[in-house]
Amino acid sequence: MFAAYAARLSADDPLSALELGERPDPARREGWVTVRLRAAALNHHDLWSLRGVGLGEEQLPIVLGCDGAGVDEDGNDVIVHAVIGSDDFRGDETMDPKRSLLSERHDGTLADLVTVPRRNLVAKPTELSWAEAACLPTAWLTAYRMLFTQSGAQPGATVLVQGAGGGVSTALVALGRAAGYRMWVTSRDGQKRDRAVELGADAAFESGARLPERVDAVMETVGAATWDHSLKSLNQGGTVVVSGATGGAEAVSDLRRIFFLQLRIVGSTMGTRDELQRLVQFCLQTGVRPVVDASMPLEDAREGFAKLAGGDVFGKVVLTRAA
Ligand SMILES: NC(=O)c1ccc[n+]([C@@H]2O[C@H](COP(=O)([O-])OP(=O)(O)OC[C@H]3O[C@@H](n4cnc5c(N)ncnc54)[C@H](OP(=O)(O)O)[C@@H]3O)[C@@H](O)[C@H]2O)c1
Numbered sequence: 001m002f003a004a005y006a007a008r009l010s011a012d013d014p015l016s017a018l019e020l021g022e023r024p025d026p027a028r029r030e031g032w033v034t035v036r037l038r039a040a041a042l043n044h045h046d047l048w049s050l051r052g053v054g055l056g057e058e059q060l061p062i063v064l065g066c067d068g069a070g071v072d073e074d075g076n077d078v079i080v081h082a083v084i085g086s087d088d089f090r091g092d093e094t095m096d097p098k099r100s101l102l103s104e105r106h107d108g109t110l111a112d113l114v115t116v117p118r119r120n121l122v123a124k125p126t127e128l129s130w131a132e133a134a135c136l137p138t139a140w141l142t143a144y145r146m147l148f149t150q151s152g153a154q155p156g157a158t159v160l161v162q163g164a165g166g167g168v169s170t171a172l173v174a175l176g177r178a179a180g181y182r183m184w185v186t187s188r189d190g191q192k193r194d195r196a197v198e199l200g201a202d203a204a205f206e207s208g209a210r211l212p213e214r215v216d217a218v219m220e221t222v223g224a225a226t227w228d229h230s231l232k233s234l235n236q237g238g239t240v241v242v243s244g245a246t247g248g249a250e251a252v253s254d255l256r257r258i259f260f261l262q263l264r265i266v267g268s269t270m271g272t273r274d275e276l277q278r279l280v281q282f283c284l285q286t287g288v289r290p291v292v293d294a295s296m297p298l299e300d301a302r303e304g305f306a307k308l309a310g311g312d313v314f315g316k317v318v319l320t321r322a323a
Helices: 044-051 130-134 136-150 167-178 188-198 227-233 255-260 273-286 296-310
Strands: 002-006 018-022 032-041 069-071 079-080 114-118 120-123 158-162 183-189 203-204 215-220 234-242 264-267 292-299 315-319
Touching: 002 296, 018 120, 018 255, 018 296, 044 296, 069 130, 120 273, 130 136, 130 292, 130 315, 136 167, 136 215, 136 234, 136 273, 158 167, 158 227, 167 183, 167 188, 167 215, 167 273, 183 188, 188 203, 215 227, 227 234, 227 255, 292 296, 296 315
Parallel strands: 158 183, 158 215, 183 203, 215 234, 234 264, 292 315
Antiparallel strands: 002 018, 032 069, 032 114, 032 315, 069 079, 079 120
16 A cells, blocks of 8 residues: 655654655454545644654554544445554543554554554544544544643633644634634744634734733643743633643743642643544534645645644645545
8 A cells, every 4th residue: 555654763854754655555453444544634743753752663664644534444434533542441542551643553544544443433424524534533632622621611711722823723723712712822923823813713922922811721732932921821720731842842830830820730632532523523513624724645745744844834734545
């Protein structure tokens, strides 16, 4: 099968570690199902993998990609849930200490075929295009869990999203707006701030700018570059939910602010299959759809990776396969 895969690791030049070409079809496994992919979406996770974050030389070569939608062996249109739990684990699979994401231990979705446990499939409604469906399992699911499961903020609350253009950021704005939160965003880029407002943000500020008032919750995926601002922006008893650290993982906190204002710092990773199913339903109920920045055939994946690595995105980059 044709695939985009990590052939080597390069911390400084991740695109040099990317190869496009033939890989073996997935082997059959008891209880697992093979899906013929119609679309897959890129995530920052794919760049981290090429840099060697969460991936060792001994796992190479490995097909990249966490997000995908396609047709299963019985002809059903499906969305692929990327969190692979262990067979004997029961409960919230994001809490399974042995879980992995597609493309960490098992070949991922940037390919003609992917094989996953049967329980990892969610039905794709016809109302969602292949591209839209392929955007949901990682960035959108992460945003859904951050906002609705982890933040504790209720509709009507004010929520700050750090970064405007990313897959997770655009998902947070769209979901929060549709659910009745007051959504504020920051971005380093004026055009992205304007686009965030077009997407539904109530206000957009320059990264690090003083806000007109404190917020109830902050959604953090940037990390060190915005962490101090996130804590300073929170109301008494407010919550920062953190799921990523694109701008650096080593951040310093003033502990006095955390205990005196009784702030909550909550980690969040991906989401459960049930949350993915509810996210699909949320899209149907509200009409919200993922923001697709660019769509191109899988053969042109290098162009998509370059866009993501350059930070030149507003929404998701989707890679398509013909039927
Ligand atoms: N824990 C999980 O399960 C999970 C799931 C999905 C994603 N993540 C992580 O979340 C992060 C975002 O993922 P993504 O796919 O949305 O990535 P992305 O599309 O590359 O987004 C990057 C975002 O970070 C902002 N940004 C980057 N560097 C910055 C800096 N120095 N200062 C201020 N803002 C900066 C950008 O904002 P502007 O360009 O608008 O300023 C943009 O919104 C990644 O680190 C990813 O690994 C984690």
